[in-house]
Amino acid sequence: MKRLLLTCCLLASAVLAQSPITLVLHGGAGAERKKLTPEKEAACRAVLNEALRKGYAVLKQGGSSEQAVIASIIVLEDSPLFNAGRGAALTRDGIVELDASLMVGQTGLAGAVANVHGVRNPILLAEKVMLHTPHVLMIGEGADKLAKEHQLRFEAPEWFITPEQKERLERAKKKDLPKGAYIPVPDRELSLLMGTVGAVALDQKGNLAAGTSTGGLAGKLPGRVGDSPIIGAGTYAENGVCAVSCTGHGEFFIRNAVAYDVAARMKYANATLKDATQTLINDKLKKLDARGGLIAVDAKGNVSTPFNSEGMFHAHMGPDGVAHIAVFEE
Numbered sequence: 410m411k412r413l414l415l416t417c418c419l420l421a422s423a424v425l426a427q428s429p430i431t432l433v434l435h436g437g438a439g440a441e442r443k444k445l446t447p448e449k450e451a452a453c454r455a456v457l458n459e460a461l462r463k464g465y466a467v468l469k470q471g472g473s474s475e476q477a478v479i480a481s482i483i484v485l486e487d488s489p490l491f492n493a494g495r496g497a498a499l500t501r502d503g504i505v506e507l508d509a510s511l512m513v514g515q516t517g518l519a520g521a522v523a524n525v526h527g528v529r530n531p532i533l534l535a536e537k538v539m540l541h542t543p544h545v546l547m548i549g550e551g552a553d554k555l556a557k558e559h560q561l562r563f564e565a566p567e568w569f570i571t572p573e574q575k576e577r578l579e580r581a582k583k584k585d586l587p588k589g590a591y592i593p594v595p596d597r598e599l600s601l602l603m604g605t606v607g608a609v610a611l612d613q614k615g616n617l618a619a620g621t622s623t624g625g626l627a628g629k630l631p632g633r634v635g636d637s638p639i640i641g642a643g644t645y646a647e648n649g650v651c652a653v654s655c656t657g658h659g660e661f662f663i664r665n666a667v668a669y670d671v672a673a674r675m676k677y678a679n680a681t682l683k684d685a686t687q688t689l690i691n692d693k694l695k696k697l698d699a700r701g702g703l704i705a706v707d708a709k710g711n712v713s714t715p716f717n718s719e720g721m722f723h724a725h726m727g728p729d730g731v732a733h734i735a736v737f738e739e
């Protein structure tokens with residue numbers, strides 16, 4: 410009897426010690442009320458819901474936060490509705506150049522790729538860089554070669570290109586947006602360019618992870634790399650602190666080391682997740698006229714999803730397993 414009681418107590422304390430599993434996703438800060446038809450919004454919500462369920466299933470089964478992040482991002486990359494993988498934004502020359510990154514809070518390890526071509530799921534390639542090379546960031550041909558060595562799935566160039574992104578590129582070209590060094594771009598024009606997907610998660614063991622994947626800004630110069638594959642700018646995770654994935658005008662997120670700055674404010678200035686993220690997006694970046702947003706989760710499962718653009722597709726699911734999906738409100 411005593412032994413049974415002890416086992417029950419141990420089991421109960423193990424369950425109690427579990428962290429509140431939490432998954433947060435974004436589908437980019439470029440959502441515009443005027444452009445988003447009810448049908449398109451419903452379709453995007455359905456994909457986010459599927460991505461949420463895939464990632465959450467991993468967490469529920471006791472899987473790691475990074476595997477949950479990867480599972481969700483694959484759904485978003487495979488969907489032509491979001492600017493990552495299939496449906497990615499096009500360069501000024503009409504080419505798809507993909508960027509992605511992954512960071513694991515438990516080990517502090519990270520992997521990232523930039524300017525890759527034909528790899529169906531760049532987030533899986535970012536994971537390969539992290540696990541199978543001594544590097545953090547690989548680009549172009551070398552990264553494509555690594556994908557082949559690891560037998561990742563490739564698709565033909567046309568598979569990635571959607572009529573919507575072609576049309577977006579034409580509109581972007583007409584705007585004659587700043588070339589080379591990006592300067593603040595007026596709201597309306599910027600929405601036209603933005604996209605990106607991301608995920609952050611807290612698993613049962615209390616480990617945090619973050620991942621981001623994108624085609625970048627529509628009409629970007631070939632070879633341009635944004636914040637998404639830059640650890641500390643577009644993606645960051647640190648156990649005990651937070652996991653962050655950003656979306657928006659990447660040049661500003663790089664110059665302001667946004668993802669890491671969330672963690673730094675929490676660590677060194679004792680800011681809450683909410684304060685740190687709100688200050689960055691709605692104060693610091695806003696004052697610079699930089700548009701975008703981020704998703705973040707802390708070690709206790711608190712969630713923050715601020716954005717200063719018109720809309721940002723985002724979704725989260727906490728320990729109660731209820732899906733929350735929103736576009737124009739946080």
Ligand code: ASP
Pocket residue numbers: 437438439602603604605623624625626634635636637655656657658659660
């Ligand atoms: N941050 C991405 C980039 O600059 C774009 C986006 O999030 O919409 O490449």
